Structures are given as C-alpha cells and as structure tokens.
Amino acid sequence: MNPRFQPTVPTEPVPGILVVDDEDIVRSALRETLRRERYEVVTMGSPLAALDALRRQPFSVVITDQQMPDLTGLELLAQVKELQPNATRILITAVLSLDTVIDAINKGEIFRFIVKPWLREELLATVKNAVQRYELIRSNARLQDETLAVNQRLLQSNQSLEEQVARVAEQNRQLADLNLALGKNLHRSVELCLHTMQTFYPRLGTQARRVFELCQAMGEATSLDPEPQRVLEVSAWLHDIGLVGVPRRLIRQWQEQPDSLNDAERAMIAQHPILGQELAGFVHHLSAVGEIIRAHHERFDGRGYPDRLAGERIPWLGRLLAVAVAYASSNEDAAHAIESIKAGAGAAFDPAAVDVFLKALPQAVEARKERQVTLLDLQPGMVLAKGIYAANGTLILPEGQRLSAAYIEKLLNHHRLHPISGSLLVYG
Numbered sequence: 001m002n003p004r005f006q007p008t009v010p011t012e013p014v015p016g017i018l019v020v021d022d023e024d025i026v027r028s029a030l031r032e033t034l035r036r037e038r039y040e041v042v043t044m045g046s047p048l049a050a051l052d053a054l055r056r057q058p059f060s061v062v063i064t065d066q067q068m069p070d071l072t073g074l075e076l077l078a079q080v081k082e083l084q085p086n087a088t089r090i091l092i093t094a095v096l097s098l099d100t101v102i103d104a105i106n107k108g109e110i111f112r113f114i115v116k117p118w119l120r121e122e123l124l125a126t127v128k129n130a131v132q133r134y135e136l137i138r139s140n141a142r143l144q145d146e147t148l149a150v151n152q153r154l155l156q157s158n159q160s161l162e163e164q165v166a167r168v169a170e171q172n173r174q175l176a177d178l179n180l181a182l183g184k185n186l187h188r189s190v191e192l193c194l195h196t197m198q199t200f201y202p203r204l205g206t207q208a209r210r211v212f213e214l215c216q217a218m219g220e221a222t223s224l225d226p227e228p229q230r231v232l233e234v235s236a237w238l239h240d241i242g243l244v245g246v247p248r249r250l251i252r253q254w255q256e257q258p259d260s261l262n263d264a265e266r267a268m269i270a271q272h273p274i275l276g277q278e279l280a281g282f283v284h285h286l287s288a289v290g291e292i293i294r295a296h297h298e299r300f301d302g303r304g305y306p307d308r309l310a311g312e313r314i315p316w317l318g319r320l321l322a323v324a325v326a327y328a329s330s331n332e333d334a335a336h337a338i339e340s341i342k343a344g345a346g347a348a349f350d351p352a353a354v355d356v357f358l359k360a361l362p363q364a365v366e367a368r369k370e371r372q373v374t375l376l377d378l379q380p381g382m383v384l385a386k387g388i389y390a391a392n393g394t395l396i397l398p399e400g401q402r403l404s405a406a407y408i409e410k411l412l413n414h415h416r417l418h419p420i421s422g423s424l425l426v427y428g
Contacts (some may be wrong), residue, residue: 014131015057016040019051020064020076021092030063037124060134061127065113066093070240074103074110074174074259079384086137088130090114102395115206141255147267154263172405207328212236214324217360219280222320232317235292239325242276242293246256255329270305296321301347310348319350323357329409372423378408385425 013058017039027043032424034041044050048070054062062080062209066073077089086325094116105112111133122380215236220231243251246268253260261269267304277290295309295318302310304322314322323341326348330337338361345354373382382403388396388411396414414420 003088015060016042017063017127017131018050018053018059018087020045020047020062020066020068020073022068026065026092031125033120034127037127039127047073047076050076051079051083054087058084059087061088061090061130063090063092063127068093068286070223077104077110086134088100088133090126090130092116092118096152102398124210127194140275140278147271196232204243204251208237208240209324209330210328211321211324214328214357214360215321216366217364218320218324218356220355221363223358227351228317232290232320234289235296235317235321236324238276238280239293239321240272240276241279242272242274242401245275246272256331274306291315292317292321294318296325298322299348301318304348311377312351316353319353320356323349323353327357371426373426375411375420378403378411378424378426380405380408382426387422388418388420390414396420 003133017034019027019034019041020043021027021030022045024045029043031041031043042053044053047068050062050064053059053371062077062084064073064076068076071079073091073093077091080087080089089109090112092108092114104113111130114123114126184252191220212233215232216229250261250265253265256408260312273294273296277294280286280290280293292315292327294306298304298307298314298318299322300307300311300314300319302308326344327337327341330340332340338358341349341354341357345351380403384401384403387398390396396411397403401407411420
C-alpha cells in the first residue's frame with residue numbers, strides 16, 4: 001500500500017460501558033469488577049433511564065439483565081440497536097435456550113449471552129471481546145473513508161462513485177448490525193455465524209457447508225494433524241464471513257456475472273478476505289484461521305487477491321481451501337466444474353492441491369438429498385434443510401436444526417394459531 005494512504009491510528013478514547021439492572025447488588029458487582037479493569041462504567045437501575053442516557057452519550061458496550069420492570073432486556077437492546085447501532089449488546093439471563101437465542105437474533109442482534117451466575121474470567125473475556133468488536137467497526141469506518149478518498153482520485157470521471165459511497169455507507173451499517181463473536185465455545189459461535197450468513201444471504205450458508213464437507217475430506221485424504229485439520233475446517237465454514245457487510249445485489253452479481261463488475265465493485269469484493277481475517281483475529285486461537293481466510297482467493301500464478309501471492313508463498317491450507325471454494329461456488333454442473341479445476345492446475349491452483357481434491361472428492365459428503373414433507377409428516381431425528389419462518393418473517397427454527405418431539409410440538413402449536421403455509425424441506 002502507498003505510504004500516503006496508510007490508515008491512521010485511532011486517538012479518540014473508547015466510549016464507556018453502560019450496565020442496566022434493577023438489582024443494586026448486581027449493578028454494584030458489575031461496576032466494581034469492570035472498573036478494576038480500568039473500564040469507564042455507567043450504571044442504571046431502570047431501562048427507561050438507560051434509554052435517556054443512550055440519547056445523550058455514546059457507549060461502546062451495553063450490558064443488561066433480561067428480567068426488569070418496564071422493558072425486558074431484549075426489548076431494551078432492540079432500541080439500543082436503533083439508537084446506537086455500533087454499540088455491542090450483551091444480555092444477562094438465568095435461562096439460556098434455543099428460543100432465547102432465536103428471539104435475540106430476531107429482535108436484538110445480541111453479541112453474546114452471559115449466564116447467571118457468571119464466572120469473573122468469562123465475564124471479563126466477553127467484555128474485552130465486545131469492546132474490541134466496537135473498535136473494529138470504528139476502525140473499519142475510518143478505513144472505508146480513506147478508501148473512498150483513494151477511489152475519488154482514481155474514478156473522478158466515473159458517475160458510479162456516488163453509488164460506491166452509498167454502498168460503503170450501507171456496508172458500515174450492516175457491519176454495525178453484524179452479530180459476530182467467536183468465543184471459547186467455538187462450535188456454538190461458528191454455528192451462530194453460519195445462521196447469520198444464512199439469514200443475510202442463504203447461498204453463503206449453503207456454500208459454506210459444501211466447502212466444509214470438501215475440506216474435511218481433503219484433510220483426511222492428506223492425513224492432516226488434528227490442529228491443521230481444525231484450522232482448515234473452521235476456515236471452510238467462515239471463508240466468506242467478510243461478505244456479510246457487502247450489499248446482497250453485489251454478491252449476487254459477483255457470483256453470477258463476475259465480468260460485469262466495475263473497478264470499484266471489484267475493489268470492494270477484493271476486501272472481503274482481509275475483513276474476514278480481521279474478524280477471525282478477534283477470537284482467541286483463530287489467528288491461523290484468519291491467515292487461511294485471507295489467502296483463499298490467491299492464485300498459484302500470483303494473479304489472485306488481496307496480496308498477489310504466488311506458489312508456495314500461499315499457505316498450504318489456503319491452497320487446499322482455494323480449490324474447494326472454486327468447486328463449491330461453480331455455476332457449472334459437477335463434471336464441468338471438475339474439468340475447470342483440472343484445467344486451472346498450475347495457474348489458478350496448486351497442482352498438488354488439485355490432486356488432493358480429486359482424491360478426496362468421492363469421499364466428500366456433498367449436498368445431501370433434500371425432500372419435501374408436510375408439517376404432519378415431521379418425525380423426531382429429521383434435520384431441516386431450510387429454516388422455517390412465520391408469515392411476518394420471524395425465524396421459528398433454523399436450517400440444520402435436528403427435530404425432537406418438543407420442537408415438532410412447538411411447530412404444531414404455532415401452526416394452530418398462525419398457519420405455516422407450504423411444504424417443508426428436510427434432509428434424507
């Protein structure tokens with residue numbers, strides 16, 4: 001990057017943390033715990049008073065109890081999202097269930113749950129990650145502003161610059177709404193990310209599952225050690241997480257008609273491996289995953305992006321992931337997609353990685369067969385191939401959910417009050 005365009009280092013202080021709980025002892029405990037870690041803390045005993053404070057000053061993190069008079073924690077956080085979309089939202093609750101998670105996704109876009117009673121170390125780790133997320137969004141806004149300045153000099157005669165500015169502004173807004181948190185419970189966090197991608201743009205979630213299945217088989221075919229295998233599989237799940245901030249229209253255009261993109265649109269797409277690395281880097285033990293995500297659009301001949309790496313300068317796991325992504329995202333049928341991969345060996349792809357892919361492909365569990373069933377045909381053990389939504393767009397059960405008798409009863413009860421129209425898709 002040209003030194004003149006290096007991002008500036010943030011100098012403004014990070015806004016404080018707002019704690020909302022109607023119990024004095026809980027507020028005092030949280031305030032003292034956080035202040036010992038040198039956080040600026042404001043406490044409120046009423047959600048309505050908290051909303052007044054949110055209208056007067058910015059906060060980096062809002063922590064609230066669920067059960068309170070006037071407003072529940074979820075209702076409060078839904079309004080926080082509107083007042084301060086960049087603030088990271090954390091809910092304290094004594095009961096953690098799938099219904100609570102879905103309600104949080106639909107209404108409040110919660111960053112993380114803290115379950116009562118909490119451990120001090122887990123609380124501090126959660127708050128640290130929450131503040132880091134806020135700083136990342138703010139840093140990204142500055143980076144986007146500087147990128148716009150460069151684009152204005154390069155595209156002065158291009159009338160699409162105004163559209164680019166609007167797209168970047170929309171990207172910042174979406175990033176502020178993004179519920180991205182990979183914590184100590186890696187499996188739950190990755191699944192939550194996948195549900196976010198599936199809701200934002202279903203094809204991203206579907207492709208992530210196909211890439212994971214391919215990478216899992218490729219890792220086994222090369223007898224990877226457990227840690228590189230884990231890195232490759234998590235990288236497969238999250239390789240396109242950086243696209244969640246890109247407008248849906250532009251993603252669709254890139255996937256279906258890549259040659260129709262202009263220079264500014266290509267530049268935006270080319271940033272998603274970098275943003276994906278940054279997002280992964282905010283989670284403990286995922287720095288290696290971030291490096292692989294950054295490399296998955298590099299080419300063996302050095303003509304890829306974002307760093308134009310070539311040959312063995314591309315990490316080996318990145319070379320494996322690149323082949324899996326190319327196959328899973330191809331618009332061709334399977335036979336033609338395989339031939340395209342073979343033709344790209346030595347140019348787009350490492351020939352050794354192509355050999356691993358061809359060896360592993362027969363063992364890969366690719367897109368499982370889907371079938372349509374009615375609500376009355378549902379049986380415990382079935383897995384949803386597509387999420388179930390209410391008429392108003394609210395998620396009832398997510399894709400990939402294994403059904404139990406309790407979940408089926410929940411669907412039947414919902415159907416009695418608000419009919420679920422159409423057939424359902426399950427695997428099997």
